[in-house]
Amino acid sequence: xxxxxxxxxxxxxxxxxxxxxxxxxxxxxxxxxxxxxxxxxxxxxxxxxxxxxxxxxxxxxxxxxxxxxxxxxxxxxxxxxxxxxxxxxxxxxxxxxxxxxxxxxxxxxxxxxxxxxxxxxxxxxxxxxxxxxxx
Numbered sequence: 001x002x003x004x005x006x007x008x009x010x011x012x013x014x015x016x017x018x019x020x021x022x023x024x025x026x027x028x029x030x031x032x033x034x035x036x037x038x039x040x041x042x043x044x045x046x047x048x049x050x051x052x053x054x055x056x057x058x059x060x061x062x063x064x065x066x067x068x069x070x071x072x073x074x075x076x077x078x079x080x081x082x083x084x085x086x087x088x089x090x091x092x093x094x095x096x097x098x099x100x101x102x103x104x105x106x107x108x109x110x111x112x113x114x115x116x117x118x119x120x121x122x123x124x125x126x127x128x129x130x131x132x133x134x135x
Contacts, residue, residue, distance in 0.1 A: 003035035005099030011038040015060030017088035023080035057094035
């Protein structure tokens with residue numbers, strides 16, 4: 001299974017289904033399931049949420065539906081590739097894990113644990129809201 005490390009609070013917004021685009025300077029051909037790893041770094045503009053969010057762990061999964069430039073989502077930044085995300089699901093319990101740069105692979109044992117923690121989770125189909133403070 002592929003994974004992506006994302007800074008908080010953005011990782012949290014992704015697994016809650018509120019952030020439907022991940023901006024990257026590079027394109028991906030990956031489609032389908034993607035584990036979301038909450039990195040140790042936090043967005044420096046959001047210090048308020050630092051102690052409230054999980055870090056250094058896989059916290060959920062999403063499906064990568066497409067990768068485009070010029071998404072109409074309010075989350076899409078100009079000049080970036082927009083990874084279109086959907087079907088966000090949170091793990092029943094985060095899995096502590098060391099992240100990596102770029103798109104990386106989760107080891108098979110952790111993937112089995114991840115899939116077991118997805119059982120019974122529901123799809124988050126909330127309206128997209130660009131305000132981080134609604135966490």
